[in-house]
Amino acid sequence: MSADPEQTWEPIALDDEPDPEDLAFEAELAKDPAEDDSEPDDTSESADPADNVPDPPAPINWDHLTPEQARAEWNALNEWVHGLRIRFALPPAVIPPFWHRHEEMLWQISALHTHYLGAYHPHQDGSAPMGWLADFETFKERMRELVAVSGTRIDRDRPTRQTVWPGEPPIDEASEIRIADREADFKAWVEADVARRTALEEEFLPHEGEGAEW
Template sequence: MNDFIPAPASDETDGEFADPLMAEPPHPINWNLLTAEDAEVEWLELNRWVDWLRKTYGLPAAVVPPAWFRHPELLWELSALHLHWLCAYDPEENGSAPLGWHRDFADARERLRDWVATSGTRLDRDRPTRQTTWPGEEPAAPIEDTPIVNRDSEFVDFIMADVARRREAEDAFYANLNPGTGEVS
């Protein structure tokens, strides 16, 4: 349930969670299977929560970098942490659930630090996470850092591209359905 919203940590965050995007109970998110419409909602909701999290807990870029959304390892960890937080702070949950969340949050911060260090993303620049080339695979293209100039506009551009890619895949799938049987032709 996402209608339980924490009190803002400061005046800067007033109203940040006043209009939740999700009106359904929390559930695990499989980012690989989301429709374009669902992905847009989930991205925006997670982004708002990650912003709240980093401000509330004073997290450095070594734990949650500005371009976290470009790194699947950070996306999956933060998404799971968000779900855990939603469940821990659900009004129907028992009173010790938030302590469990904070214990798990400490573990998650260590994993996030490791992945941020491995990926090479920083406060002011980003690069794709390096991939190890296995024997027989084509060598990976050289990876270069790109500056992060305006994080919010880069997030919006990234999400728009992701949603467009998903919508294109959906359109292609539905274009191949046989109208009579509903099966892929």
Template sequence: MPMMSAAAIRDEPPGPINWNLLDAEAAEAEWRDLDRFVLWLKTAFGLSPAIVPPYWHRHDELIWELSALHLHFLACFDEIASPSAPIAWMRDFSDARHRLREWVATCGTRLDGDRPTRQSRWPGETAETRGGEVKIADRAADFEEFVRTDVLRRRRTQAIVDRQLLG
């Protein structure tokens, strides 16, 4: 499975992605780029759902880890990277697989089912209602719905900010 990256067609080298600050259009592009990378990674390295589960996109801890791994890959395999950078990526990928396994075990997502990551409530915090476990039927359809919902949320947020700034 070939891996094309949006970062590969940019004029500048990729930089860190702060998922909290992306606007709707940038988020959609980054989601699709990250999804291609994750699918390539899973296939190229034969990763089990214990490392990369189908609903990785529903868990912040997995998003941030996989995103960081993706950016590191792009930097290490760039044409101007050091010739030893790919082996550094492989070493770091080994470390990331251990962290991913821990994140997956903690959040409880599996090949056939997913639930929101459990959150510990600190004294004085109100309990947040989170959904229960869902059966995973179609990963690709869920990813599309997830991205659509995220992009719409970001557009609504930006519209609110724009209205407040423009008075």
């Protein structure tokens, strides 16, 4: 079949505008992975759980705690002490039931607790627990001395006697009391401490709407 000499052929017109999807795909292929500034996906399975662990605890100064901070620290420390005395079979000569009534014991036990939390922190060196266990032995000897001086017993307690220096007024020595329910006594002691701290806040901090008086 011969071609029609009068028939004309027109070239197919190409689209001058490139497809945006093609351009985006080519740009993604040409992108340098080292220059990727996209935010990492925190929900991915490859995320390290240790990145979400809080920092090791700071030392606790019981003189600077607010009422609610003190309540939380008291309860956390009491729970930890129960576990400690059971795990290590500690006698009352090391940690007596009424340690909470003696400030000199409170600070020692609180320091040991903070030391423990730091030693067993996930970011801590693997040998840190050995340091805590060594200090734990020193702690037990120190507590034996404090308990012997304090006069506290398994079922009764009295305030630790204080030495009056020359020129100081005499101190009224409180008598020994018998305590039948240790946990009830602890809760009452904590509430009294919280009330004392609250009264100090109300005395020295300005009330809402009032300016501080200097």
